Structure formats: C-alpha cells, structure tokens
Amino acid sequence: MSEQQQDQETPVTPVLTKKQAQKANATVIGMLIATGITLLLVLVPVLLNPSPKSEIRNVDVQQIAVQAAGDAGYAPLAPDLPDGWSSNYARWEASNSSGVPVWEVGYITPETDFIRLSETNAGNPTWVAQTSGDSVVAGERTAGGQTWELRDSASGKASMVLEMNGITVVLTGEADLAEFDVLAEAVVRDLTNG
Template sequence: MSEQQQDQETPVTPVLTAKQAKRANATVIGMLIATGITVLLVLVPVLLNPAPKMQTRNVDVPAIANQAAGDAGYAPLAPELPEGWGSNYARWEASNSSGVPVWEVGYLTPETAFIRLSETNAGNPTWIAQVSGDASVAGERTAGGQTWELRDSPEGEASMVLEKDGLTVVLTGKADLAEFDVLAEAVVRDLGKE
C-alpha cells in the first residue's frame, strides 16, 4: 500500500486552538444559563400562586330536583345538610354513556372535600361499577339506619352504595368517611319523605 493511500484511509482529527475551544464551550454554557433563567422565571409565579381551592357555587338543589322530577319519574334527592356544606352542581341526565338516566349532585363538605351523589331508578351492577370508578367492595357501613355497601378504589376514592325502594344511590369521593356518613344520613332522611 502506498503512503498516499494510507493517508486517505486514516481519519483526520481536527485540532482546535484554545480560543476556538473557548468559543465552542461558551455557546453551550450560555445556552445552559439562558435555560436556567427561563425555568426560574416560570417557576417563580407558579410557586407564588397557591393552588385554587374548590369553591361552592351553592346551586339550588331542591329547585333543580323539582324540575327534574317530571323527567325522572321519581322525586330526585335534595337532602338538607348541616351548615358548611355546599353544592357545585345538580343535573338530570336522561341519556349518557352508561345508558342509565341519572340524577347527580356535587357536594363540598365543610373540609372542602368533594362527594358526588348519583341516583337512579334503573341501577344495575355495571352502572354501579362505572359510577364508583370500578372500586372493589370493601365491606358494609351503617349510616342513617341503613346498611350501605362500602367500596374503595386504588385512587383513594370511597363509594357508598344503597339500594332502597327501587332506587340506587351511590356516594363517591375522597372525603373522610365521617363526612360520607353525614351525607348518607341526610339521603336516608330524604328517602323517607317520599
């Protein structure tokens, strides 16, 4: 092999001068500094603003329940709750993805935890599983003189299920079980009025 062929096959390694190396590194360092400053500028307002608390809209649940009664074919629940409880929404859904018509009310407890009340006269095991977030049965819980089925989900939500007089009521949320009991007792009282 000739010397000329050997030179063509040997890769050439570029040699940078000290000034060239400094300029190449300066670009990278400048980019890292700019990125760090940008992240800081974004984080400051995020960290200074507290997370928003869930706020109660205090919708008129009895009035909306009264309007929904004609479509529902039963008197939807509008339980009277102690001071400090509020409601975010109340709605009648005649058609939804589950195919089960349902009355829903979103409640905020005094500790600002959320519990959703779902009620239907067409409940079935599939609907109960869907509304409770596929929570598994964990036992029973007595509230308002009735035995409720207690369910727990891996996401930390609890559900209480009551089937009474052709109606199925599911309470679902991340509140403390003592707060579930308050709502469950009010539901049982309201069911007794019918």
C-alpha cells in the same frame, strides 16, 4: 522548523483596543438593560392583576331537583345538610354512556372534600361499578339506620352504595367516611320521607 511553520503553530491572541473593548462592553450592558426592561414589562401586568379567588359555587339543589322530577319520574334527592356543606352542581342526565338515566349532585364538605351523589331508579351492577370507579366491595357501613355497601377503588376514592325503595344511590369521593355518613344519613331521611 522554519519560521513559517512556527508562526502557524503559535496561537494568536487577539488584542482589543480600548475603543473596541468599550464597544463590546456597551453591547453586553445594552443587552442586560433590554432584558431588564422586558422583564419589567412582563411583571407589571402580572403583579397588577389580582389572583383568582377560589369561589365555592353553591347551586340550589332543591330547585333543580324539582325541575328534574318530571323527567326522572321520581323526586330526585335534595337532602338537607348541616351548615358548611355546599353543592357545586346538580343535573339530570336522561341519556349517557352507561345508558342509565341518573341524577347527580356534587357536594363540597365542610373540610372542602368532594362527594358525588348519583341516583337512579334503573340501577344495575354494571352502572354501580362504573359510577363507583370500578371499586371493589370492602364491606358494609351503617348510616341513617340502613346498611350501605362500602367500596374502595385503586385511586383512593371510597364509595357507599344503597338500594332502597326502588332507588339506587352511590356516594363517591375522597372525603373522610364520617363525612360520607352525614350525607348518607340525609339521603336515607329523604328516601324515607319521599
């Protein structure tokens, strides 16, 4: 082998002078300092802002029901519930995708589960199926002295359906059935007294 070929095959190991090594280290240290300052600038506002508090909004269902009664043509349900229950919305929808006018109220149970009350005087099997999340009939459940149709959906939500005095009521949610019973009993009291 010639000397030229041997030089080409031997790897060259770069050697840094002391000054070059200091410059390389200074670049790395500078980058670390800049990253630290950037993180500090980002973290300070994040830490100074208070975290959002989950507020349970409690709307006046009774007042909204009185306002909706003229449009509905009947007195929408606004049942009295025990302490610990709240509602986060109440609305009258004269027109929606199902074509059935509906009164809806969202209730938060004392265990912070959700149950939606849907009520109409124009209920039909299609509307019941849509409102209950295409659930299937799983049996019956007695609440408030009335027999409710109990339905289960693939998503784990339960529904209770009642037809009484020309009104169809669907309760839907993921709460325990004992909490459904509390709301169902209050609904029956309202339907009986209304």
